[in-house]
Amino acid sequence: YETKEWTVLTQKNKAHDGIISSLCEINNKRMISSSYDKTIKVWDVSSNEDIQLLKLLTQHKDKIWKVITLTCNRFASCSDDCTVKLWNSDTYELIPIPFEKQTYPCSLLQLKRQREVLVVNCCSTKYQSLHFYQSCHPYELLGKINNVCTTYNKGLIELPNGNVAGSHSNPKCIYIVDTH
Numbered sequence: 800y801e802t803k804e805w806t807v808l809t810q811k812n813k814a815h816d817g818i819i820s821s822l823c824e825i826n827n828k829r830m831i832s833s834s835y836d837k838t839i840k841v842w843d844v845s846s847n848e849d850i851q852l853l854k855l856l857t858q859h860k861d862k863i864w865k866v867i868t869l870t871c872n873r874f875a876s877c878s879d880d881c882t883v884k885l886w887n888s889d890t891y892e893l894i895p896i897p898f899e900k901q902t903y904p905c906s907l908l909q910l911k912r913q914r915e916v917l918v919v920n921c922c923s924t925k926y927q928s929l930h931f932y933q934s935c936h937p938y939e940l941l942g943k944i945n946n947v948c949t950t951y952n953k954g955l956i957e958l959p960n961g962n963v964a965g966s967h968s969n970p971k972c973i974y975i976v977d978t979h
């Protein structure tokens with residue numbers, strides 16, 4: 800194989816005032832970034848020349864861990880302010896979701912096989928859990944699993960068979976949940 804020299808097309812310095820925790824794209828023209836500075840920014844990335852800020856969202860009150868694109872023209876974010884927020888991708892308005900505020904959501908996943916299901920990985924000093932939400936109308940809690948592992952949840956992926964795999968920072972465990 801031939802080695803290719805890659806080139807940086809554009810760079811946005813000082814895109815956020817804090818660590819950028821997550822990126823996702825919407826319809827090949829917009830990108831969303833989340834940060835420890837408590838903000839979400841929507842960017843126009845349709846040009847290779849420059850990245851333009853389209854919208855600044857400041858509804859979170861603490862560092863934001865993750866932002867992901869969902870079906871039904873939505874995206875979701877989770878924060879250390881103990882909230883999961885659901886957003887309209889066109890208007891950037893908040894959509895109410897019945898999230899339990901006593902837990903710290905630290906990771907999000909939309910299932911591919913069940914495209915309207917949002918999985919929220921949560922942790923607190925008392926217990927760790929997975930919450931399953933309907934991400935399109937009606938927005939409701941479908942179920943949850945408590946005490947998944949013994950410490951803070953970190954990542955989530957959907958496995959090819961539709962099950963969910965998650966990880967924890969300590970005791971460095973991986974778990975698999977049957978979603979069928």
